[in-house]
Amino acid sequence: MKHACKRVSQLTSESFDRDLSLAEKLQLKLHFAMCGLCRNYHQSLQTMAGIFEQIREHDLKQDIQLPIEAKQRIQSVLEKEK
């Protein structure tokens, strides 16, 4: 199929952002079965997604706090508003 890998790389990316249709899933599956490079690409995007998931969890656990000056400023703004 012409432009196969180019088109498949776009679909591969989209599979991380939306539910693919049955036809699209089949298209990927068939292509992956015969194309090692696109299989590799898919695998590397899975690892990439895993990395960002880890970073998200990691950052959430980090104890980043609202700077104290900002807290005081907001505090006085809210006091005036009450």
Add this chain to the structure above:
Amino acid sequence: MTDKEMNPELWLKEHGDYLFRYALSRLHDTELASDMVQETLLAAWRGHERFKGDSTLRTWLVGIMKHKIIDHIRKEIRHRKISDRLENDPTSAHFSENGSWQHSPSAWRDNPEALCDNQEFRQVLQECLSHLPEKQRHVFEMRELAGDDSESICNAYDITPTHLHVLMHRARLALQTCLHEHWFGGHSKS
């Protein structure tokens, strides 16, 4: 809400840090993120009659903040006219005339958790992200680092889902290539 809970200063004390982290992960600017916390709490206080109590207070506050952030990004885009032309397809460089790969993507089998803890890798990742075109990077980070859903991102950047998918695809392909070159290809791996 009980009378005791009806106190914006208490909201600040209990949810301020959380809201700050939420804004910071999407705006990457301490000053701006603090302003968002202030605006959110003010808006929440002015509209506290609208709090129905069918969600937690934190969820309600985050909902308000989400809109504030989207508004901010929309204004920013109008102001700075961040443009991204879709006509030039940067992914073409990765494929030959007939649509097959120009370079050979490798499979990455490294453990994401270990990579996340590896400071050297995190630096390379930052570097690769910084090379993405501005809008692509913003959209990609909002999706992958902040973990926002497609709908909020499309709203904030005033783009269609199709446009979002194109931007995400371009960002992933560019990152995959950059990370391969500077990490997975074996260069700076220790």
